[in-house]
């Protein structure tokens with residue numbers, strides 16, 4: 001449910017007044033507008049939790065970042081949200097566990113209420129509010145993380161996880177959905193495009209976890225509970241996730257150097273199939289995309305503008 005207006009609003013000194021309203025709206029801003037920004041379109045929406053949102057579409061000039069030398073591989077984690085090839089572990093936000101407890105409680109409450117009753121309706125709304133807050137916080141966290149990754153690195157390499165295929169493992173499914181890996185990827189895609197960085201997505205056939213990042217020896221099995229292991233080929237001791245992130249980085253850089261479609265030899269000789277693909281180009285067409293499947297929020301403004309030469313326009317996010 002959303003209503004978009006192009007002219008029926010007034011924006012003055014940071015205050016938004018919609019047509020036929022006597023005063024400006026009391027808005028809790030998700031972040032300040034870019035300096036001097038004049039919104040061209042205002043979208044008003046309400047989510048399942050009964051909260052109202054206004055999204056302002058503004059044009060803003062993107063200043064491309066100066067090229068840098070750094071590259072990073074990112075491994076999607078279970079215990080931590082992501083692990084970087086630098087060894088840094090990005091943990092799930094601290095509030096996630098508390099939020100999950102609240103979520104469980106709200107579910108239980110709802111189940112106890114009689115169907116069709118006013119109390120059930122109320123419990124329903126409470127549940128929706130908990131859901132909405134979790135989604136908001138996660139998005140916020142991912143925005144900060146992806147902005148940082150793109151600012152600090154010229155090349156960011158991630159794995160294309162097949163989330164659908166992994167949902168058979170219950171705990172993993174939960175961790176993945178919590179971590180919002182897809183969301184992280186989407187953000188990296190358009191931010192890399194904005195700032196002139198490269199995002200490389202390597203495909204999931206690549207055994208990043210089982211391959212030694214030092215010598216390339218592939219270990220046959222690697223149960224989920226193994227957090228550290230020793231390579232039988234070179235005796236290197238690995239943290240499971242850091243090793244995987246390093247492999248992701250190496251695989252991505254190989255693609256970057258060879259160009260798309262060239263198979264890195266080590267992998268193709270063993271598996272007989274292309275170990276990776278480059279998606280940067282596909283990823284940069286027609287973005288940014290709307291946040292599919294999500295409630296509209298002030299962050300969720302979608303637009304179709306694209307910049308080419310380093311200066312251009314983008315929707316305000």
Ligand SMILES: [Zn+2]
Nearest residue numbers: 212215231234
């Ligand atoms: Zn090794």
